[in-house]
Amino acid sequence: MKIATWNINSIRTRKDHIVQWLQTNPVDILCLQETKVIDKDFPHSFFEDLGYQIYIYGQKAYNGVAIFSKIPLESVHLGFSGFLNTEKAQEFDEQKRVLTGIVNGIAIVNLYVPNGSSIDSDKYQYKLNWLNCLKDYLKILLTQTKNICICGDFNIALEDIDIHNPKNRETHIMASDAERQALQSILELGFQDAFRKFTTEGGQFSWWDYRQASFRRNSGWRIDTHYLTSSLYEVASNSIIDKIPRTWEQPSDHTPVILTLE
């Protein structure tokens, strides 16, 4: 079973890339982030024609997540408030960043973690609070199943080897201590980075800034991945970053990451 994650930075701009990619990479599940479109305008048919069921949770202009699955999902939950009945959860759901469904007994949690802007920004505090809410959400999900795959754009590089240049990383968004600790605290619930089961190498990135010829120079960050509970981590047989779509004309700034189970 293959589960891919890809921040495509607008589904309407990138639909041809996604179709082209799926034709050579017919994964079972594709989790997308930053669809940037209201549900009514989501271009379903392109992907349905390839044999996928489409699950979407979108909003105007920003954020938005989607799951494509060859097998219909069970127990689809939109946002935090799908599981968490708190005022805070409802407030966070104004931004569409969380979509969960179950397939083959595996809960797939598709996430677009807030970027946070910069460490002195209000958005940074929002990001930390959001991660805290995610932890509560996962605690509840863990009471229901031990087979969980969280994947998506985490907007956090967990280790220095996940950044092309970790100098000054303490003050940089996506690498500051508080962000890493917030993510680490979630992982301590019982999740491991699937990508790191297979390589401890640096220089492996999933996002490159559009500016400063970052891709050409491989000045990237590894911020997109799959975190797995131990039952799934044990049966993970591969995790790779496919850099090819980043070489295409008018690409997303992120590229797909593919997990293989069994």
Next chain:
DNA sequence: ATGGCGAACTTGGTTCGA
């Protein structure tokens, strides 16, 4: 210290992303 690039909406200049 700033802006670079790309996308969406407010459709042309602004806001946001990472």
